[in-house]
Amino acid sequence: DTEVTQTPKHLVMGMTNKKSLKCEQHMGHRAMYWYKQKAKKPPELMFVYSYEKLSINESVPSRFSPECPNSSLLNLHLHALQPEDSALYLCASSQDEGVVGEAFFGQGTRLTVV
Protein backbone atom coordinates (compact mmCIF):
# COMPACT_ATOMS: atom_id res chain seq x y z
CA ASP A 1 0.00 0.00 0.00
CA THR A 2 1.70 3.17 -1.21
CA GLU A 3 -1.27 5.44 -0.80
CA VAL A 4 -1.90 8.56 1.18
CA THR A 5 -5.64 9.00 1.61
CA GLN A 6 -7.19 12.38 2.22
CA THR A 7 -10.80 13.09 3.18
CA PRO A 8 -12.92 14.82 2.23
CA LYS A 9 -12.04 15.42 -1.43
CA HIS A 10 -14.08 18.62 -1.50
CA LEU A 11 -15.16 20.91 1.33
CA VAL A 12 -17.18 24.12 1.34
CA MET A 13 -17.29 25.98 4.62
CA GLY A 14 -18.42 29.32 5.96
CA MET A 15 -16.11 31.71 7.72
CA THR A 16 -17.62 30.86 11.11
CA ASN A 17 -17.51 27.08 10.67
CA LYS A 18 -15.16 24.58 12.24
CA LYS A 19 -14.08 21.67 10.06
CA SER A 20 -11.25 19.15 9.87
CA LEU A 21 -9.23 17.64 7.06
CA LYS A 22 -7.96 14.10 7.50
CA CYS A 23 -4.97 12.27 6.11
CA GLU A 24 -4.03 8.62 6.55
CA GLN A 25 -1.08 6.48 5.46
CA HIS A 26 -0.19 2.86 6.21
CA MET A 27 3.33 2.77 4.82
CA GLY A 28 4.99 3.06 8.23
CA HIS A 29 6.22 6.53 7.36
CA ARG A 30 7.33 8.63 10.32
CA ALA A 31 7.20 12.08 8.71
CA MET A 32 3.97 13.71 7.56
CA TYR A 33 3.36 17.07 5.94
CA TRP A 34 0.64 19.57 5.13
CA TYR A 35 1.01 21.72 2.02
CA LYS A 36 -1.27 24.44 0.68
CA GLN A 37 -1.55 24.94 -3.07
CA LYS A 38 -3.29 27.89 -4.71
CA ALA A 39 -4.33 27.69 -8.36
CA LYS A 40 -1.43 27.80 -10.82
CA LYS A 41 1.08 27.91 -7.93
CA PRO A 42 3.47 25.36 -6.40
CA PRO A 43 2.66 23.65 -3.10
CA GLU A 44 3.72 25.70 -0.08
CA LEU A 45 4.83 23.93 3.09
CA MET A 46 2.65 24.52 6.15
CA PHE A 47 3.55 21.94 8.78
CA VAL A 48 5.88 18.99 9.30
CA TYR A 49 5.36 16.22 11.83
CA SER A 50 8.20 13.88 12.65
CA TYR A 51 7.58 10.87 14.88
CA GLU A 52 4.18 12.36 15.79
CA LYS A 53 5.68 15.63 16.99
CA LEU A 54 5.32 18.97 15.27
CA SER A 55 8.78 19.86 14.02
CA ILE A 56 8.11 22.66 11.54
CA ASN A 57 5.44 25.35 11.46
CA GLU A 58 6.01 27.69 8.55
CA SER A 59 4.43 30.70 10.29
CA VAL A 60 0.94 29.46 9.54
CA PRO A 61 -1.98 31.47 11.06
CA SER A 62 -3.51 29.96 14.17
CA ARG A 63 -6.83 29.41 12.40
CA PHE A 64 -5.06 26.31 11.02
CA SER A 65 -4.36 23.78 13.77
CA PRO A 66 -2.57 20.51 12.96
CA GLU A 67 -2.83 17.34 14.98
CA CYS A 68 -1.11 13.97 14.72
CA PRO A 69 -3.08 11.46 16.84
CA ASN A 70 -0.82 8.54 15.85
CA SER A 71 1.83 7.61 13.33
CA SER A 72 -0.72 6.89 10.59
CA LEU A 73 -3.04 9.86 10.93
CA LEU A 74 -2.69 13.58 10.40
CA ASN A 75 -5.48 16.10 10.85
CA LEU A 76 -5.79 19.77 10.01
CA HIS A 77 -8.41 21.60 12.07
CA LEU A 78 -9.89 24.68 10.48
CA HIS A 79 -11.63 27.54 12.28
CA ALA A 80 -12.63 31.07 11.27
CA LEU A 81 -11.07 30.81 7.85
CA GLN A 82 -11.02 33.58 5.30
CA PRO A 83 -11.96 33.35 1.61
CA GLU A 84 -8.28 33.68 0.69
CA ASP A 85 -7.69 30.35 2.46
CA SER A 86 -9.52 28.61 -0.37
CA ALA A 87 -7.01 26.24 -1.95
CA LEU A 88 -6.02 22.63 -2.50
CA TYR A 89 -4.63 21.19 0.74
CA LEU A 90 -2.18 18.37 0.19
CA CYS A 91 -0.98 15.86 2.70
CA ALA A 92 2.26 13.95 2.17
CA SER A 93 4.34 11.40 4.01
CA SER A 94 7.91 10.16 3.81
CA GLN A 95 9.85 7.41 5.48
CA ASP A 96 11.59 9.89 7.68
CA GLU A 97 12.80 13.46 7.58
CA GLY A 98 16.15 12.47 6.18
CA VAL A 99 17.19 14.38 3.12
CA VAL A 100 17.08 11.30 0.92
CA GLY A 101 13.42 10.74 1.59
CA GLU A 102 10.87 11.09 -1.18
CA ALA A 103 7.37 12.20 -0.33
CA PHE A 104 4.15 10.45 -1.26
CA PHE A 105 1.23 12.80 -1.79
CA GLY A 106 -2.48 12.37 -1.31
CA GLN A 107 -5.02 13.57 -3.87
CA GLY A 108 -5.76 16.65 -1.81
CA THR A 109 -8.80 18.33 -0.35
CA ARG A 110 -10.25 21.15 -2.41
CA LEU A 111 -11.36 23.74 0.17
CA THR A 112 -13.67 26.62 -0.62
CA VAL A 113 -14.37 29.24 2.06
CA VAL A 114 -17.52 31.28 1.50
Added chain:
Amino acid sequence: AQSVTQLGSHVSVSEGALVLLRCNYSSSVPPYLFWYVQYPNQGLQLLLKYTTGATLVKGINGFEAEFKKSETSFHLTKPSAHMSDAAEYFCAVSDLLGQAGTALIFGKGTTLSVSS
Protein backbone atom coordinates in the same frame (compact mmCIF):
# COMPACT_ATOMS: atom_id res chain seq x y z
CA ALA B 1 18.31 27.63 2.24
CA GLN B 2 18.17 25.64 -0.93
CA SER B 3 15.95 26.54 -3.86
CA VAL B 4 15.07 25.55 -7.40
CA THR B 5 14.21 27.73 -10.38
CA GLN B 6 12.19 26.41 -13.27
CA LEU B 7 12.83 28.25 -16.51
CA GLY B 8 9.70 28.67 -18.58
CA SER B 9 6.27 28.61 -17.00
CA HIS B 10 4.73 27.08 -20.12
CA VAL B 11 6.21 24.68 -22.68
CA SER B 12 4.32 23.54 -25.78
CA VAL B 13 5.39 20.61 -27.94
CA SER B 14 3.89 18.47 -30.67
CA GLU B 15 3.13 14.83 -30.09
CA GLY B 16 6.27 12.81 -30.78
CA ALA B 17 8.62 15.75 -30.21
CA LEU B 18 11.33 16.03 -27.57
CA VAL B 19 10.26 17.33 -24.19
CA LEU B 20 12.75 19.49 -22.26
CA LEU B 21 11.78 21.10 -18.97
CA ARG B 22 14.47 23.14 -17.27
CA CYS B 23 15.36 23.29 -13.60
CA ASN B 24 18.32 24.97 -11.91
CA TYR B 25 19.11 24.64 -8.24
CA SER B 26 20.85 26.71 -5.64
CA SER B 27 22.48 24.78 -2.84
CA SER B 28 25.51 25.05 -0.59
CA VAL B 29 25.54 21.30 -0.01
CA PRO B 30 24.99 18.33 -2.36
CA PRO B 31 21.30 18.59 -3.22
CA TYR B 32 18.65 15.93 -3.34
CA LEU B 33 16.48 16.75 -6.34
CA PHE B 34 13.10 15.54 -7.51
CA TRP B 35 10.66 15.95 -10.38
CA TYR B 36 6.94 15.62 -9.67
CA VAL B 37 3.98 15.67 -12.06
CA GLN B 38 0.51 16.94 -11.24
CA TYR B 39 -2.54 16.27 -13.39
CA PRO B 40 -5.59 18.56 -13.01
CA ASN B 41 -7.31 18.24 -9.63
CA GLN B 42 -4.87 15.55 -8.53
CA GLY B 43 -2.05 15.21 -6.04
CA LEU B 44 1.61 15.06 -6.98
CA GLN B 45 3.29 11.95 -8.36
CA LEU B 46 7.02 11.38 -8.23
CA LEU B 47 8.61 11.03 -11.67
CA LEU B 48 12.22 10.57 -10.60
CA LYS B 49 14.79 11.59 -8.02
CA TYR B 50 18.51 12.22 -7.68
CA THR B 51 20.24 11.59 -4.38
CA THR B 52 23.74 10.26 -5.00
CA GLY B 53 25.47 8.08 -7.55
CA ALA B 54 24.62 8.02 -11.25
CA THR B 55 23.92 11.49 -12.56
CA LEU B 56 21.55 10.30 -15.29
CA VAL B 57 18.34 9.27 -13.57
CA LYS B 58 15.56 7.36 -15.28
CA GLY B 59 11.99 7.68 -14.08
CA ILE B 60 8.49 6.58 -14.90
CA ASN B 61 6.66 7.16 -18.19
CA GLY B 62 9.88 7.42 -20.19
CA PHE B 63 11.20 10.54 -18.43
CA GLU B 64 14.80 11.03 -17.41
CA ALA B 65 16.89 13.81 -15.92
CA GLU B 66 20.60 14.52 -15.67
CA PHE B 67 22.24 16.10 -12.65
CA LYS B 68 24.95 18.51 -13.80
CA LYS B 69 26.84 19.98 -10.89
CA SER B 70 28.92 22.31 -13.08
CA GLU B 71 25.73 23.86 -14.45
CA THR B 72 23.66 23.51 -11.25
CA SER B 73 20.96 21.97 -13.40
CA PHE B 74 18.55 19.06 -13.28
CA HIS B 75 16.64 19.25 -16.54
CA LEU B 76 13.83 16.80 -17.31
CA THR B 77 13.61 15.21 -20.76
CA LYS B 78 11.53 12.72 -22.69
CA PRO B 79 12.46 11.72 -26.25
CA SER B 80 8.91 11.57 -27.60
CA ALA B 81 5.95 13.43 -26.11
CA HIS B 82 2.57 11.79 -25.73
CA MET B 83 -0.76 13.53 -25.33
CA SER B 84 -1.05 12.05 -21.86
CA ASP B 85 2.09 13.93 -20.77
CA ALA B 86 0.17 17.21 -20.68
CA ALA B 87 0.30 18.27 -17.03
CA GLU B 88 2.04 20.53 -14.53
CA TYR B 89 5.62 19.59 -13.68
CA PHE B 90 7.42 20.64 -10.51
CA CYS B 91 11.10 20.46 -9.75
CA ALA B 92 11.81 20.17 -6.02
CA VAL B 93 14.74 20.10 -3.63
CA SER B 94 14.91 18.52 -0.19
CA ASP B 95 15.77 21.45 2.05
CA LEU B 96 17.13 21.33 5.58
CA LEU B 97 14.99 23.75 7.59
CA GLY B 98 17.31 24.68 10.42
CA GLN B 99 17.50 22.01 13.08
CA ALA B 100 13.84 21.12 12.75
CA GLY B 101 14.14 18.78 9.83
CA THR B 102 13.74 18.66 6.09
CA ALA B 103 10.93 19.11 3.61
CA LEU B 104 10.42 19.42 -0.11
CA ILE B 105 10.62 22.93 -1.52
CA PHE B 106 9.11 23.32 -4.99
CA GLY B 107 9.87 25.43 -8.01
CA LYS B 108 7.08 27.50 -9.56
CA GLY B 109 6.14 24.76 -11.99
CA THR B 110 6.03 24.34 -15.75
CA THR B 111 2.83 23.61 -17.64
CA LEU B 112 3.44 21.18 -20.48
CA SER B 113 1.00 21.27 -23.40
CA VAL B 114 1.09 18.59 -26.10
CA SER B 115 -0.64 19.12 -29.43
CA SER B 116 -1.51 16.51 -32.02
